[in-house]
Amino acid sequence: MERRWQRRSPVLFDWLRKNLSTQAQTMPLYIRIKEKIIVFFLAASSFVSVFITALIIYILFSESAGFFKKVPLGDFLFGTRWSPLLEPASYGVLPLINGTFLVTAGALIIALPVGLLTAIYLSEYASNKTRQFLKPVLEILSGIPTVVYGYFALTFITPILQTIIPITEVFNAASASIVVGIMTLPIITSLSDDALQTVPRSLREGAYALGATRFEVSTQIVLISALPRVGASVILAVSRAIGETMAVTLAAGATPKMTANIFESVQTMTAYIVEVSLGDTPQGTIGYQTSFAVGLLLFIITLTLNFMAQRLLYKKKH
Amino acid sequence: MNQQSITKPYEKAVVEVKNLSVFFNQNEAVKKVNLSIPINKVTAIIGPSGCGKSTLLRSINRMHDFEPIARLEGNIFLEGEDILLKSVDAVSLRRKIGMVFQKPNPFPKTIYENILWGPKINGFKINEDELVEQSLRQAAIWDEVKGRLFDSAISLSGGQQQRLCIARTIAMKPKVILMDEPCSALDPRSTGRIEDLILELKNEYTIVIVTHNMQQAARISDYTAFFYDGELIEYGNTSKIFTTPVLKQTEDYISGRFG
Known part of the structure; x- marks a missing residue:
């Protein structure tokens, strides 16, 4: 039914019809308000997640600022003795970085070859059946709580290492490396696959047509073509290994040390x-602030x- | 069973397909085909989409080995040897039978490495620079790329990429080159260059080309095989097939009445 204003003002009516969506014309007002609220x-x-991230970064920076007022950045980054809680205090973070990278490098020695070979097997050799079985099994590895890995390292791997290599300490970088390697395996395997x-x-067909074997095609054509993405998977695994906490705390120990010996105790x-x-370092003291400085560096x-x-991953193709 | 009219070429056959059937699960894509491919000639395979022409082509270099659901019956003889036997090594077979694909598929390596990859993995004793130049010249792309042999092959245009793929194939010195609609992704100008190239190459190689483009088949091939629904319907001299086909079905397809 035509309303009176439509008759009176056809121009306005046309304008309204053009500028209101069909939805807006047919939907009752309360539904439109409800949509807005949703x-x-x-x-x-x-x-919320953006806000929380910003908050964490803010706290990391503000608490670290207190630390860097007392300790020069150079002393922190390049000092080779880390003893912030015991006198004489020293705030050189290199021993912690050394511990972290020792464990990460060890983990990579295990995860990189095993992960890449598994990925090549899954992608290029395995039948669909095998693949459908193996992939979920590998993904279970990443579902195991890290504290279980740490406990496993401490009570199972370390004793084995000690029988093979008697100099192995109770806490050592090697057993931590092994479990962190197992932990990061699914990342490399899954993403590389x-x-x-x-x-x-x-x-692949172009390569086979030149008389290539499956292995030549897999390693020289497929792997090379996928190299940037495979590299990304390795970097993500390294990032995960560096950030790994529970297993290394349990297995690698708490001895900040500049060492390359993986059978010694280190601290990441x-x-x-x-x-x-966990300790009773009072809030606001420099000892307390060190953890934020280390956290910021880690971040x-x-x-x-x-x-x-x-x-x-998002690099343009060539 | 459709009517058939098959005239065997009088030249010596390099590839002899005998009673070949290809199944994908229960579906028979190629049905009891007999075809002999003459030496140093261009043989075109034409027919509507899904008639089994690519399937037949890919049987000749055993590309179906990667297809777990594919099953082949019959024989394909390459110079008298049955290449479908389990005992024949498909990898060394493919050295003798090269293939050029529908979409250009250069490796993400340099132009130089693209040519040498095949001969190298097969352990051929070669003079690298010489082989690269010779192959690129034969593929009529040397003048365009001689200044940038160490650029990535991906930087070439589509038509150049396809000629590079042909160069890569002839660097292996195969006996037979299979071409699976090599121009379907290219513009008319690049298509023209590749057609000229095919005419050049037949002096040294035996070429089998699958094409959708009937004018192309008429222009470049010596023999034409017309397939329909997995069966070889008519095979013979190209000029004869295109001017006075024996069967009505062939005539209808060629004159564009179906397909």
Whole structure:
């Protein structure tokens, strides 16, 4: 039914018809308001995570600022003795970085070859049946709580290491490396497998057509084509290994040390933060602030690595 | 069973397909095909989509080995040897039978490495620079790329990539080159260059080309095989097939009445 104003003002009516969506014309007002409220809550909940991230970064920086007022940045980054809680105090973070990278390097020695070979097997050799069985099994590895890994390292791997290599200490970097390697295996395997799968079939066929064997095609064509993405998976695994806390705290010990001997006890950055958090270091003291400085450093390292991985993943093809 | 009209070429056959059937699970994609491919000639395989022409082509270099659901019956003889036997090594067979694909598929390596990869993995004793130049010249792409042999092959245009893939194939010095619609992803100009190239290459190689483009088949091939629904319907001299086909079905397809 035509209303009176429509007759009186056809121009206005046309304008309204063009500029209101069909939805807006047909939907009653209360539904439109309800929609608005729903959208508001959806957006708000997605901003919660952004807000929390910003808050954590703010706290890391503000607490670290207190630390860096007392300790020069150079002494922190390049000092080779870490003894913030015991006199004479010293705040050189290198021993913690050394511990972290010793464990990470050891983990990578295990996870990189095993992970890559598994990925190549899954992607290029395994039948669909095998694949459907193996992939979920591998993913179970990442579902095991890390404290279980730590306990496993301490009570199972370390005794074995001690019988093989008697100099092995109760807490040692080697057993931590082994379990962190197992932990990061699914990351490398799963992401590298995905990377290999993205290589087009036509490229494989082109290689086979030249008289290549499956192994030559897998390693020289498929793996090379997927190399940026495979690299990203390795970087993400390294980032995960650096951030790993529970297993290394349990297995690697709490002795900040500049050593390359993986059978000795070391302390990683994460394990140090645990030590301070559990101990009775009073809030506001420099000992308390050290954990934020170490946390900030850890954050910057893993953020950089994750950023590099993203760059590799979204790099334009050649 | 459709009517058939098959005239065997009088030249010596390099590849002899005998009673070949290809199944994908229960579906018979190629049905009891007999086809002999003459030496140093271009043989075109035409027919509507899904008629089994690519399937037949891929049987000749055993590409179906990677397809667990594919099953082949019959024989394919390459110079008298049955290449479908389990005992024949498909990897060394593919050295003798090269293939160029529908979409150009250069490796993400340099132009130089693209040419040498095949001969190298097969342990051929070669003079690298010489082989690269010779193959690229034969593929009529040397003048365009000689200044940038160490650039990535991905940086080439589609038509250049396809000629590079042909160069990569002839670097292996195969007996037979299979081409699976090599121009379907290219513009008319690149298509023209590849057609000229095919005419050049037949002096040294035996070429089997699957094509959708009937003018192309008429222009470049010596023999034409018309497939329909997995069966070889008519086979013979290209000029004869295109001017005076024996069967009505062939005539209808060629004149564009179906397909």
